[in-house]
Amino acid sequence: MHWETVIGLEIHAQLATRSKIFSGASTAFGAEPNTQACGVDLGLPGVLPVLNREAVVMAIRFAAAIGAQLQRRSIFARKNYFYPDLPKGYQISQFELPIVGNGSVEIMLADGEQRQIGVTRAHLEEDAGKSLHEDFHGLTGIDLNRAGTPLLEIVSEPDMRSASEAVAYARKIHQIVRYIGICDGNMQEGSFRVDANVSVRPQGEGLGTRAELKNINSFRFLERAINFEAERQIDLLESGGKVVQETRLYDPDRDETRSMRSKEEANDYRYFPDPDLLPVELDDAFVAAALAAMPELPDPRRARFSEEYALTQSEALQLTASRELADYYEALVREAGDARLAVNWVTGELAAALNRSGIEVTQSPISAERLGGLLRRISDSTISGKIAKQVFESMWGGSDSAEEIIESQGLRQITDADAIEGIVAHVVEANLQQVEAYRQADQNRRAKMLGFFVGQVMKLSKGKANPQQVNELLRKKLTQ
Protein backbone atom coordinates (compact mmCIF):
# COMPACT_ATOMS: atom_id res chain seq x y z
CA MET A 1 0.00 0.00 0.00
CA HIS A 2 1.20 3.54 -0.65
CA TRP A 3 1.07 5.61 2.51
CA GLU A 4 0.90 9.35 2.63
CA THR A 5 2.20 11.34 5.62
CA VAL A 6 0.18 14.37 6.71
CA ILE A 7 1.87 16.99 8.87
CA GLY A 8 0.71 20.17 10.57
CA LEU A 9 2.97 22.29 12.77
CA GLU A 10 2.34 24.40 15.84
CA ILE A 11 5.16 26.86 16.31
CA HIS A 12 5.65 28.85 19.49
CA ALA A 13 7.65 31.97 18.74
CA GLN A 14 8.77 33.87 21.81
CA LEU A 15 8.20 37.55 21.12
CA ALA A 16 11.24 39.78 21.57
CA THR A 17 9.72 42.21 24.06
CA ARG A 18 11.62 43.59 27.02
CA SER A 19 8.84 42.91 29.50
CA LYS A 20 6.25 40.16 29.85
CA ILE A 21 2.94 40.02 28.06
CA PHE A 22 0.84 40.93 31.10
CA SER A 23 3.35 42.29 33.61
CA GLY A 24 6.34 44.61 33.87
CA ALA A 25 8.80 41.83 34.79
CA SER A 26 11.86 41.40 32.56
CA THR A 27 12.01 38.66 29.91
CA ALA A 28 15.84 38.57 29.74
CA PHE A 29 17.19 35.05 29.33
CA GLY A 30 19.41 33.37 31.89
CA ALA A 31 18.60 35.27 35.10
CA GLU A 32 18.79 33.67 38.54
CA PRO A 33 15.68 31.52 39.15
CA ASN A 34 12.52 33.43 40.07
CA THR A 35 14.17 36.85 40.11
CA GLN A 36 12.05 37.89 37.12
CA ALA A 37 8.73 36.56 38.34
CA CYS A 38 6.53 39.28 39.81
CA GLY A 39 3.17 39.09 41.56
CA VAL A 40 1.24 38.92 38.27
CA ASP A 41 3.44 36.09 36.96
CA LEU A 42 3.03 34.23 40.25
CA GLY A 43 -0.74 34.62 40.16
CA LEU A 44 -0.88 36.23 43.60
CA PRO A 45 -4.34 37.30 44.76
CA GLY A 46 -5.44 40.78 43.76
CA VAL A 47 -3.17 41.24 40.73
CA LEU A 48 -4.47 42.12 37.27
CA PRO A 49 -2.90 41.52 33.87
CA VAL A 50 -2.31 44.51 31.57
CA LEU A 51 -1.50 43.74 27.96
CA ASN A 52 1.90 44.71 26.53
CA ARG A 53 1.47 47.04 23.54
CA GLU A 54 4.58 45.74 21.80
CA ALA A 55 3.30 42.14 21.81
CA VAL A 56 0.21 43.34 19.95
CA VAL A 57 2.35 45.34 17.51
CA MET A 58 4.45 42.24 16.80
CA ALA A 59 1.37 40.11 16.11
CA ILE A 60 0.16 42.77 13.66
CA ARG A 61 3.52 42.69 11.87
CA PHE A 62 3.36 38.92 11.61
CA ALA A 63 -0.16 39.05 10.16
CA ALA A 64 1.09 41.45 7.49
CA ALA A 65 4.17 39.34 6.76
CA ILE A 66 2.14 36.22 5.91
CA GLY A 67 -0.70 38.09 4.22
CA ALA A 68 -3.09 37.02 6.95
CA GLN A 69 -6.35 38.51 7.99
CA LEU A 70 -5.74 40.73 11.02
CA GLN A 71 -8.62 40.46 13.46
CA ARG A 72 -9.49 44.01 14.50
CA ARG A 73 -11.22 42.58 17.56
CA SER A 74 -9.69 39.68 19.44
CA ILE A 75 -10.26 38.29 22.90
CA PHE A 76 -8.22 36.51 25.53
CA ALA A 77 -9.43 33.28 27.09
CA ARG A 78 -8.41 31.15 30.01
CA LYS A 79 -7.13 27.67 29.21
CA ASN A 80 -7.59 25.73 32.42
CA TYR A 81 -5.26 22.99 33.59
CA PHE A 82 -3.19 22.22 36.63
CA TYR A 83 0.55 22.00 36.49
CA PRO A 84 3.05 23.43 38.98
CA ASP A 85 4.78 25.63 36.40
CA LEU A 86 1.44 27.39 35.77
CA PRO A 87 0.73 29.17 39.05
CA LYS A 88 -2.72 30.56 38.20
CA GLY A 89 -4.18 27.18 37.23
CA TYR A 90 -4.86 28.58 33.77
CA GLN A 91 -2.90 29.94 30.88
CA ILE A 92 -4.07 33.18 29.31
CA SER A 93 -4.36 32.43 25.60
CA GLN A 94 -6.68 33.20 22.71
CA PHE A 95 -9.31 30.73 21.61
CA GLU A 96 -12.38 31.90 19.71
CA LEU A 97 -11.09 35.16 18.27
CA PRO A 98 -7.29 35.00 17.73
CA ILE A 99 -5.51 38.18 16.65
CA VAL A 100 -4.15 36.65 13.42
CA GLY A 101 -6.50 34.77 11.08
CA ASN A 102 -5.94 32.83 7.89
CA GLY A 103 -2.71 33.37 5.96
CA SER A 104 -0.08 31.44 4.06
CA VAL A 105 3.60 31.22 3.25
CA GLU A 106 5.44 29.94 0.21
CA ILE A 107 8.10 27.31 0.69
CA MET A 108 10.73 26.19 -1.79
CA LEU A 109 11.52 22.51 -1.97
CA ALA A 110 14.91 21.00 -2.75
CA ASP A 111 14.00 20.54 -6.41
CA GLY A 112 13.16 24.25 -6.67
CA GLU A 113 9.41 23.61 -6.74
CA GLN A 114 7.35 26.12 -4.75
CA ARG A 115 4.42 25.24 -2.52
CA GLN A 116 1.87 27.24 -0.61
CA ILE A 117 1.38 26.23 3.05
CA GLY A 118 -1.68 27.53 4.86
CA VAL A 119 -1.50 29.16 8.28
CA THR A 120 -4.79 28.60 10.08
CA ARG A 121 -4.26 31.19 12.78
CA ALA A 122 -1.77 32.74 15.15
CA HIS A 123 -2.62 33.83 18.64
CA LEU A 124 -1.02 35.60 21.57
CA GLU A 125 -0.51 33.76 24.82
CA GLU A 126 1.70 33.61 27.89
CA ASP A 127 4.43 31.04 28.39
CA ALA A 128 4.57 28.79 31.47
CA GLY A 129 7.50 28.44 33.87
CA LYS A 130 10.08 25.68 33.91
CA SER A 131 10.11 22.47 35.92
CA LEU A 132 13.49 21.12 36.93
CA HIS A 133 13.42 17.44 37.68
CA GLU A 134 17.01 17.12 38.91
CA ASP A 135 17.56 15.93 42.37
CA PHE A 136 15.79 18.08 44.91
CA HIS A 137 15.35 15.25 47.46
CA GLY A 138 12.54 13.73 45.39
CA LEU A 139 10.90 17.10 44.78
CA THR A 140 10.59 19.18 41.62
CA GLY A 141 12.09 22.67 41.41
CA ILE A 142 10.05 25.42 39.75
CA ASP A 143 11.53 28.49 38.06
CA LEU A 144 8.86 30.99 37.04
CA ASN A 145 11.11 33.48 35.21
CA ARG A 146 9.67 32.32 31.90
CA ALA A 147 6.07 32.43 33.14
CA GLY A 148 4.25 35.24 31.36
CA THR A 149 6.75 35.60 28.51
CA PRO A 150 4.81 36.55 25.37
CA LEU A 151 4.38 33.85 22.74
CA LEU A 152 2.86 33.89 19.31
CA GLU A 153 1.54 30.41 18.59
CA ILE A 154 1.44 29.89 14.83
CA VAL A 155 -0.78 27.01 13.74
CA SER A 156 -0.43 25.63 10.21
CA GLU A 157 -2.94 23.73 8.11
CA PRO A 158 -2.14 20.00 7.73
CA ASP A 159 -0.66 20.90 4.34
CA MET A 160 2.73 19.20 4.51
CA ARG A 161 3.35 15.73 3.07
CA SER A 162 6.93 14.99 4.08
CA ALA A 163 9.44 15.76 6.80
CA SER A 164 11.44 17.90 4.40
CA GLU A 165 8.38 20.02 3.57
CA ALA A 166 7.74 20.47 7.29
CA VAL A 167 11.33 21.59 7.79
CA ALA A 168 11.09 24.00 4.84
CA TYR A 169 7.92 25.49 6.32
CA ALA A 170 9.41 25.78 9.83
CA ARG A 171 12.52 27.43 8.39
CA LYS A 172 10.36 29.86 6.43
CA ILE A 173 8.44 30.92 9.56
CA HIS A 174 11.77 31.14 11.41
CA GLN A 175 13.17 33.38 8.67
CA ILE A 176 10.08 35.62 8.68
CA VAL A 177 9.88 36.17 12.45
CA ARG A 178 13.57 37.05 12.52
CA TYR A 179 13.32 39.36 9.48
CA ILE A 180 10.49 41.34 11.01
CA GLY A 181 12.32 41.41 14.34
CA ILE A 182 9.63 39.86 16.51
CA CYS A 183 11.59 36.78 17.68
CA ASP A 184 15.29 36.03 18.04
CA GLY A 185 14.70 32.49 16.75
CA ASN A 186 17.11 30.92 19.23
CA MET A 187 16.05 27.28 19.36
CA GLN A 188 18.56 26.25 22.05
CA GLU A 189 17.12 28.81 24.44
CA GLY A 190 13.60 27.76 23.51
CA SER A 191 12.65 31.03 21.77
CA PHE A 192 11.35 29.08 18.77
CA ARG A 193 9.67 25.75 19.53
CA VAL A 194 8.04 23.40 17.07
CA ASP A 195 5.41 20.75 17.79
CA ALA A 196 4.44 18.46 14.92
CA ASN A 197 1.10 16.75 14.37
CA VAL A 198 1.79 13.65 12.30
CA SER A 199 -0.59 11.11 10.82
CA VAL A 200 -0.49 8.67 7.89
CA ARG A 201 -3.19 7.52 5.51
CA PRO A 202 -3.52 5.39 2.40
CA GLN A 203 -3.06 7.86 -0.49
CA GLY A 204 -6.26 9.75 -1.23
CA GLU A 205 -8.22 8.68 1.83
CA GLY A 206 -9.41 10.74 4.81
CA LEU A 207 -7.12 11.89 7.62
CA GLY A 208 -5.71 9.24 9.94
CA THR A 209 -5.34 9.51 13.71
CA ARG A 210 -2.52 11.86 14.61
CA ALA A 211 0.18 11.92 17.24
CA GLU A 212 1.57 15.21 18.52
CA LEU A 213 5.37 15.32 18.75
CA LYS A 214 6.98 17.55 21.33
CA ASN A 215 10.46 18.40 22.57
CA ILE A 216 11.94 19.17 19.18
CA ASN A 217 14.61 21.83 19.45
CA SER A 218 16.31 21.84 16.08
CA PHE A 219 15.34 21.57 12.42
CA ARG A 220 17.41 18.41 12.11
CA PHE A 221 15.50 16.78 14.96
CA LEU A 222 12.20 17.93 13.43
CA GLU A 223 13.00 16.01 10.28
CA ARG A 224 14.16 12.92 12.17
CA ALA A 225 11.22 12.92 14.60
CA ILE A 226 8.66 13.11 11.78
CA ASN A 227 10.36 10.39 9.76
CA PHE A 228 10.56 8.11 12.76
CA GLU A 229 6.93 8.74 13.71
CA ALA A 230 5.56 8.17 10.20
CA GLU A 231 7.48 4.87 9.98
CA ARG A 232 6.20 3.84 13.39
CA GLN A 233 2.58 4.53 12.44
CA ILE A 234 2.88 2.72 9.10
CA ASP A 235 4.44 -0.34 10.79
CA LEU A 236 1.68 -0.28 13.38
CA LEU A 237 -1.12 -0.07 10.82
CA GLU A 238 0.40 -2.67 8.51
CA SER A 239 0.64 -5.14 11.36
CA GLY A 240 -3.04 -4.67 12.13
CA GLY A 241 -2.67 -2.17 14.98
CA LYS A 242 -4.25 1.24 15.53
CA VAL A 243 -2.68 4.65 16.06
CA VAL A 244 -3.70 6.26 19.35
CA GLN A 245 -4.15 10.00 19.56
CA GLU A 246 -1.51 11.04 22.05
CA THR A 247 1.43 13.29 22.79
CA ARG A 248 4.83 11.78 22.13
CA LEU A 249 8.26 13.05 23.12
CA TYR A 250 11.14 12.97 20.68
CA ASP A 251 14.32 11.56 22.19
CA PRO A 252 17.29 12.75 20.10
CA ASP A 253 19.73 10.38 21.82
CA ARG A 254 17.80 7.31 20.75
CA ASP A 255 16.28 8.94 17.66
CA GLU A 256 12.77 7.77 18.50
CA THR A 257 9.48 9.11 19.77
CA ARG A 258 7.82 7.68 22.83
CA SER A 259 4.49 8.07 24.50
CA MET A 260 4.24 10.59 27.34
CA ARG A 261 2.39 9.25 30.35
CA SER A 262 -1.10 9.44 28.88
CA LYS A 263 -3.13 11.86 30.93
CA GLU A 264 -5.97 10.13 32.70
CA GLU A 265 -8.38 12.75 31.41
CA ALA A 266 -8.56 13.81 27.82
CA ASN A 267 -7.61 17.45 27.23
CA ASP A 268 -10.53 19.38 28.57
CA TYR A 269 -9.36 22.92 28.99
CA ARG A 270 -12.77 24.51 29.56
CA TYR A 271 -11.84 27.71 27.74
CA PHE A 272 -13.79 30.82 28.61
CA PRO A 273 -13.19 34.55 28.02
CA ASP A 274 -10.83 35.96 30.66
CA PRO A 275 -12.86 38.44 32.73
CA ASP A 276 -9.61 40.23 33.71
CA LEU A 277 -8.97 41.32 30.14
CA LEU A 278 -11.14 43.36 27.82
CA PRO A 279 -11.43 42.69 24.10
CA VAL A 280 -8.48 44.05 22.11
CA GLU A 281 -9.71 46.50 19.48
CA LEU A 282 -7.34 47.81 16.85
CA ASP A 283 -8.06 50.97 14.91
CA ASP A 284 -6.52 52.03 11.59
CA ALA A 285 -4.04 54.43 13.17
CA PHE A 286 -2.69 51.78 15.53
CA VAL A 287 -2.29 49.24 12.74
CA ALA A 288 -0.64 51.79 10.45
CA ALA A 289 1.83 52.76 13.17
CA ALA A 290 2.63 49.08 13.83
CA LEU A 291 3.41 48.54 10.15
CA ALA A 292 5.32 51.77 9.59
CA ALA A 293 8.73 50.22 10.19
CA MET A 294 8.15 46.90 8.39
CA PRO A 295 11.37 45.82 6.67
CA GLU A 296 11.45 44.33 3.20
CA LEU A 297 10.40 40.67 3.49
CA PRO A 298 12.65 37.76 2.43
CA ASP A 299 10.78 36.73 -0.76
CA PRO A 300 10.53 40.17 -2.36
CA ARG A 301 14.09 40.91 -1.29
CA ARG A 302 15.31 37.73 -2.95
CA ALA A 303 13.55 38.69 -6.18
CA ARG A 304 14.99 42.20 -6.03
CA PHE A 305 18.53 40.86 -5.38
CA SER A 306 18.31 38.59 -8.44
CA GLU A 307 17.25 41.51 -10.59
CA GLU A 308 19.23 44.42 -9.19
CA TYR A 309 22.55 42.62 -8.62
CA ALA A 310 22.26 40.03 -11.42
CA LEU A 311 22.53 37.09 -9.03
CA THR A 312 21.66 33.47 -9.69
CA GLN A 313 18.63 32.02 -7.89
CA SER A 314 20.81 30.17 -5.43
CA GLU A 315 23.03 33.18 -4.73
CA ALA A 316 19.99 35.36 -4.04
CA LEU A 317 18.53 32.64 -1.83
CA GLN A 318 21.76 32.32 0.14
CA LEU A 319 22.27 36.06 0.57
CA THR A 320 18.70 36.71 1.76
CA ALA A 321 18.61 33.73 4.14
CA SER A 322 18.84 36.16 7.03
CA ARG A 323 18.18 39.86 7.14
CA GLU A 324 21.62 40.45 8.69
CA LEU A 325 23.44 38.74 5.82
CA ALA A 326 21.32 40.55 3.22
CA ASP A 327 22.05 43.87 4.96
CA TYR A 328 25.77 43.06 5.04
CA TYR A 329 25.77 42.27 1.33
CA GLU A 330 23.98 45.47 0.40
CA ALA A 331 26.32 47.54 2.56
CA LEU A 332 29.26 45.83 0.88
CA VAL A 333 27.92 46.53 -2.61
CA ARG A 334 27.58 50.20 -1.70
CA GLU A 335 31.19 50.26 -0.42
CA ALA A 336 32.80 48.20 -3.15
CA GLY A 337 30.65 49.30 -6.08
CA ASP A 338 30.86 45.84 -7.66
CA ALA A 339 27.91 43.51 -6.96
CA ARG A 340 29.56 40.49 -8.60
CA LEU A 341 32.83 40.81 -6.69
CA ALA A 342 30.81 41.34 -3.50
CA VAL A 343 28.73 38.17 -3.90
CA ASN A 344 31.85 36.15 -4.62
CA TRP A 345 33.49 37.35 -1.43
CA VAL A 346 30.44 37.09 0.81
CA THR A 347 29.59 33.54 -0.28
CA GLY A 348 33.27 32.60 -0.59
CA GLU A 349 35.98 33.90 1.77
CA LEU A 350 33.63 35.53 4.27
CA ALA A 351 31.20 32.60 4.54
CA ALA A 352 34.11 30.18 4.95
CA ALA A 353 35.78 32.29 7.63
CA LEU A 354 32.52 32.75 9.56
CA ASN A 355 31.92 29.05 9.33
CA ARG A 356 35.43 28.23 10.58
CA SER A 357 34.96 30.50 13.59
CA GLY A 358 31.40 29.29 14.14
CA ILE A 359 30.00 32.84 14.24
CA GLU A 360 27.21 34.77 12.56
CA VAL A 361 27.71 37.62 10.12
CA THR A 362 26.71 40.11 12.83
CA GLN A 363 29.80 39.03 14.77
CA SER A 364 32.14 39.24 11.80
CA PRO A 365 35.42 40.91 12.78
CA ILE A 366 35.47 42.44 9.30
CA SER A 367 32.65 44.91 8.77
CA ALA A 368 31.13 45.53 5.35
CA GLU A 369 32.95 48.88 5.33
CA ARG A 370 36.36 47.28 5.87
CA LEU A 371 35.73 44.49 3.39
CA GLY A 372 34.58 47.12 0.91
CA GLY A 373 37.98 48.78 1.26
CA LEU A 374 39.65 45.51 0.29
CA LEU A 375 37.41 44.89 -2.72
CA ARG A 376 38.10 48.38 -4.03
CA ARG A 377 41.81 47.54 -4.07
CA ILE A 378 41.06 44.45 -6.15
CA SER A 379 38.90 46.43 -8.56
CA ASP A 380 41.58 49.06 -9.15
CA SER A 381 44.27 46.35 -9.59
CA THR A 382 46.30 47.43 -6.56
CA ILE A 383 46.35 43.77 -5.55
CA SER A 384 45.42 40.50 -7.18
CA GLY A 385 42.58 38.28 -5.99
CA LYS A 386 45.10 35.89 -4.55
CA ILE A 387 46.94 38.51 -2.51
CA ALA A 388 43.52 39.82 -1.42
CA LYS A 389 42.90 36.53 0.34
CA GLN A 390 46.13 37.02 2.24
CA VAL A 391 45.09 40.57 3.17
CA PHE A 392 41.69 39.24 4.22
CA GLU A 393 43.39 36.84 6.66
CA SER A 394 45.33 39.71 8.23
CA MET A 395 42.19 41.82 8.46
CA TRP A 396 40.33 38.94 10.15
CA GLY A 397 42.92 38.82 12.93
CA GLY A 398 43.36 42.54 13.45
CA SER A 399 41.82 45.94 13.04
CA ASP A 400 43.96 47.41 10.25
CA SER A 401 42.32 48.50 7.04
CA ALA A 402 43.10 46.75 3.76
CA GLU A 403 45.05 49.83 2.72
CA GLU A 404 47.26 49.71 5.80
CA ILE A 405 47.98 46.01 5.41
CA ILE A 406 48.83 46.34 1.72
CA GLU A 407 51.26 49.14 2.47
CA SER A 408 52.86 47.70 5.60
CA GLN A 409 53.35 44.25 4.07
CA GLY A 410 54.37 45.64 0.68
CA LEU A 411 51.71 43.70 -1.20
CA ARG A 412 51.04 46.21 -3.92
CA GLN A 413 50.78 44.39 -7.21
CA ILE A 414 53.67 44.73 -9.66
CA THR A 415 52.22 46.04 -12.89
CA ASP A 416 55.38 47.59 -14.16
CA ALA A 417 56.03 45.66 -17.39
CA ASP A 418 59.82 46.03 -17.12
CA ALA A 419 59.89 44.62 -13.64
CA ILE A 420 57.77 41.63 -14.62
CA GLU A 421 59.80 41.04 -17.73
CA GLY A 422 62.92 40.89 -15.61
CA ILE A 423 61.45 38.15 -13.45
CA VAL A 424 60.14 36.26 -16.47
CA ALA A 425 63.57 36.36 -18.09
CA HIS A 426 65.12 35.07 -14.91
CA VAL A 427 62.68 32.14 -14.72
CA VAL A 428 63.25 31.22 -18.35
CA GLU A 429 67.02 31.16 -17.93
CA ALA A 430 66.86 29.11 -14.75
CA ASN A 431 64.66 26.42 -16.38
CA LEU A 432 66.09 25.88 -19.83
CA GLN A 433 65.17 22.20 -19.95
CA GLN A 434 61.51 22.93 -19.26
CA VAL A 435 61.61 25.75 -21.80
CA GLU A 436 62.89 23.32 -24.40
CA ALA A 437 60.15 20.78 -23.56
CA TYR A 438 57.55 23.54 -23.84
CA ARG A 439 58.75 24.52 -27.27
CA GLN A 440 58.53 20.88 -28.47
CA ALA A 441 55.03 20.41 -27.09
CA ASP A 442 51.71 20.84 -28.88
CA GLN A 443 49.15 23.55 -28.00
CA ASN A 444 47.30 21.38 -25.53
CA ARG A 445 50.32 20.36 -23.54
CA ARG A 446 51.69 23.89 -23.64
CA ALA A 447 48.61 25.22 -21.89
CA LYS A 448 49.23 22.78 -19.06
CA MET A 449 52.96 23.42 -18.92
CA LEU A 450 52.52 27.17 -18.74
CA GLY A 451 51.27 26.78 -15.19
CA PHE A 452 54.72 25.75 -14.04
CA PHE A 453 56.33 28.93 -15.32
CA VAL A 454 53.56 31.14 -13.99
CA GLY A 455 54.05 29.48 -10.62
CA GLN A 456 57.80 30.20 -10.68
CA VAL A 457 57.25 33.86 -11.56
CA MET A 458 54.60 34.31 -8.88
CA LYS A 459 56.89 32.67 -6.35
CA LEU A 460 59.75 34.98 -7.20
CA SER A 461 57.49 38.03 -7.09
CA LYS A 462 55.95 36.84 -3.79
CA GLY A 463 52.60 36.65 -5.54
CA LYS A 464 52.63 40.32 -6.39
CA ALA A 465 53.11 40.18 -10.16
CA ASN A 466 49.96 40.95 -12.12
CA PRO A 467 48.81 37.50 -13.31
CA GLN A 468 47.46 38.67 -16.70
CA GLN A 469 50.71 40.39 -17.53
CA VAL A 470 52.74 37.39 -16.37
CA ASN A 471 50.77 35.06 -18.62
CA GLU A 472 51.11 37.30 -21.60
CA LEU A 473 54.82 37.91 -21.20
CA LEU A 474 55.57 34.25 -20.57
CA ARG A 475 53.76 33.09 -23.68
CA LYS A 476 55.67 35.58 -25.74
CA LYS A 477 59.03 34.78 -24.20
CA LEU A 478 58.63 31.00 -24.35
CA THR A 479 57.83 30.91 -28.05
CA GLN A 480 60.61 33.28 -29.06
Next chain:
Amino acid sequence: MSLQRSDVENIAHLARLAVNDVELDAVAADLSTILQLVEQMNVVDTTGVVPMAHPLQMSQRLRPDEVSETDQRDRFQTIAPATEKGLYLVPKVIE
Protein backbone atom coordinates in the same frame (compact mmCIF):
# COMPACT_ATOMS: atom_id res chain seq x y z
CA MET B 1 -29.86 18.72 30.13
CA SER B 2 -29.30 17.02 33.45
CA LEU B 3 -26.00 16.01 34.96
CA GLN B 4 -25.18 12.58 36.35
CA ARG B 5 -23.08 11.91 39.42
CA SER B 6 -20.23 10.83 37.15
CA ASP B 7 -20.34 14.17 35.30
CA VAL B 8 -20.01 16.03 38.58
CA GLU B 9 -17.17 13.79 39.67
CA ASN B 10 -15.36 14.51 36.44
CA ILE B 11 -15.89 18.29 36.58
CA ALA B 12 -14.91 18.38 40.24
CA HIS B 13 -11.73 16.49 39.46
CA LEU B 14 -10.83 18.87 36.60
CA ALA B 15 -11.30 21.82 38.96
CA ARG B 16 -9.54 19.98 41.81
CA LEU B 17 -12.60 20.40 44.04
CA ALA B 18 -13.34 17.82 46.72
CA VAL B 19 -17.02 16.95 46.51
CA ASN B 20 -17.86 14.05 48.80
CA ASP B 21 -20.27 11.21 48.10
CA VAL B 22 -23.05 12.71 50.16
CA GLU B 23 -22.89 16.03 48.33
CA LEU B 24 -22.70 14.60 44.81
CA ASP B 25 -26.43 14.14 44.18
CA ALA B 26 -27.33 17.55 45.53
CA VAL B 27 -24.62 19.26 43.46
CA ALA B 28 -25.73 17.36 40.36
CA ALA B 29 -29.30 18.53 40.91
CA ASP B 30 -28.26 22.17 41.49
CA LEU B 31 -26.06 22.28 38.43
CA SER B 32 -28.81 20.67 36.34
CA THR B 33 -31.19 23.44 37.37
CA ILE B 34 -28.66 26.03 36.27
CA LEU B 35 -28.29 24.29 32.92
CA GLN B 36 -32.06 24.28 32.50
CA LEU B 37 -32.01 28.07 32.85
CA VAL B 38 -29.32 28.17 30.17
CA GLU B 39 -31.50 26.01 27.93
CA GLN B 40 -34.35 28.43 28.44
CA MET B 41 -32.11 31.30 27.31
CA ASN B 42 -30.91 29.27 24.34
CA VAL B 43 -34.42 29.40 22.91
CA VAL B 44 -34.10 33.15 22.30
CA ASP B 45 -33.25 34.03 18.72
CA THR B 46 -29.83 35.72 18.86
CA THR B 47 -29.23 35.99 15.14
CA GLY B 48 -27.15 39.08 14.50
CA VAL B 49 -26.15 39.56 18.13
CA VAL B 50 -22.38 39.73 18.65
CA PRO B 51 -21.42 37.36 21.48
CA MET B 52 -20.38 39.31 24.54
CA ALA B 53 -16.78 38.82 25.57
CA HIS B 54 -16.93 41.16 28.54
CA PRO B 55 -19.73 42.97 30.38
CA LEU B 56 -17.91 46.31 30.14
CA GLN B 57 -18.33 48.20 26.86
CA MET B 58 -14.66 49.09 26.68
CA SER B 59 -11.58 47.82 24.93
CA GLN B 60 -8.32 46.64 26.45
CA ARG B 61 -5.82 49.27 27.56
CA LEU B 62 -2.24 48.60 26.54
CA ARG B 63 0.88 49.28 28.57
CA PRO B 64 4.24 50.34 27.16
CA ASP B 65 6.84 47.58 26.88
CA GLU B 66 8.95 48.63 29.86
CA VAL B 67 10.44 46.65 32.71
CA SER B 68 8.84 48.13 35.81
CA GLU B 69 9.12 45.25 38.27
CA THR B 70 12.14 44.65 40.47
CA ASP B 71 13.29 41.39 41.97
CA GLN B 72 11.26 40.59 45.08
CA ARG B 73 12.00 36.89 45.18
CA ASP B 74 12.97 36.82 48.84
CA ARG B 75 9.69 38.43 49.88
CA PHE B 76 7.58 36.16 47.67
CA GLN B 77 9.37 33.06 48.90
CA THR B 78 8.69 33.74 52.58
CA ILE B 79 5.16 32.36 51.98
CA ALA B 80 6.31 29.33 49.95
CA PRO B 81 6.25 25.98 51.80
CA ALA B 82 9.63 24.94 50.39
CA THR B 83 12.37 26.61 48.35
CA GLU B 84 15.93 25.77 47.42
CA LYS B 85 18.52 27.61 45.34
CA GLY B 86 15.85 30.18 44.51
CA LEU B 87 13.46 27.53 43.17
CA TYR B 88 10.00 26.76 44.49
CA LEU B 89 9.86 23.10 45.47
CA VAL B 90 6.75 21.04 44.74
CA PRO B 91 5.90 17.35 44.90
CA LYS B 92 7.59 15.48 42.08
CA VAL B 93 5.93 15.87 38.70
CA ILE B 94 7.41 14.14 35.71
CA GLU B 95 5.88 13.31 32.38
